[in-house]
Amino acid sequence: MLIIPAENAVNWKRPPLVTLGLMLACLLVFLFYQGGDSRKIEQAVEQYLSQDLQELEAPVYEDYLQRQIQFRGEEERVYDLQEFQQLREENAEFWVAISLMMDREFYHYLLENRDIHWAPAERAYWLEHRTAIEQEFISQLSAQQLGLVPADLKPYTLITYQFLHGGWGHIIGNLLFLFLLGFTVEKALGPGRFLMAYLLCGAISGLVFTAFSSGSPLPLVGASGSISGLMGMYVAIYGLQKIRFFFFLGVYFNYFRAPALAMLPVWLGKEIYDYWFAGATGVAYMAHAGGLVAGAGLVWLFGRSWLHVREEFFEPEESEQDARFTTSYAQAMASLGRMEFDLARRQFEALRQHYPDRPILLKHLYQLAKLRPDLPEYRDRTRELMEDALSRRQPEQMVEVWEEYLGKGEHHQPLAAEDHNRVLFTSLKQQNFKAAEKAFERLRATGDELLTSEACRLLVSEFEKRQMEPKARHYRQLLT
Incomplete structure (x- = not known):
């Protein structure tokens, strides 16, 4: 399960x-580090078989498995014993060698009990050749190098x-x-x-x-x-x-x-x-x-x-957020339809707090603020919408919003010199010289001499580049 x-x-x-x-x-x-293990194992088996170590170890391994079954109650090792005996009967020497070499508990058992199972000459022969295989190949396997071995914890x-x-x-x-x-x-x-x-x-x-x-x-x-x-x-x-x-x-x-x-x-x-x-x-x-x-x-x-x-x-996933937005947006639009403008304004403001990246909400708030052009809220929404249009690389919309405000709200709540200066720079980038000159006049009317002189020099430079000498001369005269 x-x-x-x-x-x-x-x-x-x-x-x-x-x-x-x-x-x-x-x-x-796994691919590039452990990938070398198979070659090391093949070399170990080749050397193991060439030295006939399986002839020494195989009988001991069968006895070892039988002891595990009889005295330690590890009944699952019955299958290991039967499989190993079948491999020997089929002369599957490669897999016999793998079974003997890779059973790490059996190897440690041999180290501790080699005096019991073999005569002195056999012990010496086994220890010499088996140790060489362990050091040269088995100990170099990835699991032995970087695996966690409880008996030798690093x-x-x-x-x-x-x-x-x-x-x-x-x-x-x-x-x-x-x-x-x-x-x-x-x-x-x-x-x-x-x-x-x-x-x-x-x-x-x-x-x-x-x-x-x-x-x-x-x-x-x-x-x-x-x-x-x-x-x-x-x-x-x-x-x-x-x-x-x-x-x-x-x-x-x-x-x-x-x-x-x-x-x-x-x-x-x-x-x-x-x-x-x-x-x-x-x-x-x-x-x-x-x-x-x-x-x-x-x-x-x-x-x-x-x-x-x-x-x-x-926070809810995007699909759930979209569903919530759609529901709340529909409620705000319904309030607009019933001409409940104060309620609609509060609903759109609440939506904007949760979904600040949705420009449609700012546009609705701007349109609601435009109903009372005499209040500071209209000027503030205009600035927000101009900044939003600029951040979204929509300069034409920015200029449109600015021009609309000049006609409806400028005489109530004048924009700052910085607002007109931003429109001037944006218009020049778009080669909208009519809007740029209009923005300069509004900037000049604010009385900010520093920004006005900098803007005047910029206009002189731009008109000179385009060989519009009458215009350039006009703004040079303003500078002096």
Whole structure:
């Protein structure tokens, strides 16, 4: 059974860059760093078989498996024993060698019990050649170099093991879940804190695995502990809020809604149950459990400080925002239709607070303010609309708004010298000399001598460039 949260959709306008970067890092490590492992293993097998080490180890391995079954109750090893015996009967020497060399617990068993199984000459021969293979090939494998080995824990491997994987199925599955969970948690925490929390969950997951596998020589690799941390963070962020979950059971799949935190004990209980009863599946169940607890714990402990959720995370998605805008906009337009102008003004102002990037709202507020050209609000809305038109690279609209204000509101609430100066510069860029000269006259009337003289020099320069000498001479005379 598979249950994963599926509350959000990806916003590709703001892509989850850290999540995608982590996925790319795992893939590059797998392809270009771990890609050399197969060649090392082939060389190790070649040397192992050439020295007939399988003749020494194979009988001991069968005895070792039988002891595991009889005295340690590891019934799942019955299948390992049967498979190994079948490989020997079929003379599948390559896979026999792989089974013997890659069982790290068996290798350590041989080191501790070689005096029991072999005569002195055989022991010396085995130790010399097997040690050479270990040092030259096996110890150079990626899992041995950067994987997390509980029997030989190195601090840096708490991070590096998160970027290694055991095969294509392993990495594809992990990358899929990393994406499905990562983009939501990254959106909630922000890129920097998300990366720190992700790596920290992986490190804690590795420590939990080490605690439950103390002394084991088997290396842990994979991002599943970190991804379990994302699952814990995901549900802790939403708390008791009901969210959508996707589940897959056999061939049936569907969605259901439930309080987010309700799934944490379900996931945790499943990992602990599998740890005790699923047998030797090769899955690091306690690493998963440690990641879940770490992720949820970090949000609970630091959710009000460095790991707080960004406010915009809980804002509705664009589709929902559009639906809300459409409803509220229709209500404001209905107020306009009933000529309830004060109510309509309040409704448009409220809409603009929530949707400041929608220019249509400013235009409506401008038209409402124009009903009373004697009030300062009309001048203020005019300035806003002029600035908005300029920011949207619509100079013609800016000049139109300015000219309209000159006819309706200038004699009530005059514009400032800076407003006319901005229109002058914009008009000259558009080669609208008529509007530029008109703006100069308005600027001159404000009495701002500094801006007036600078504007006059600019007009002289522009007219001289275009060989319009009468105009240039006129403005030179104004300067003197």
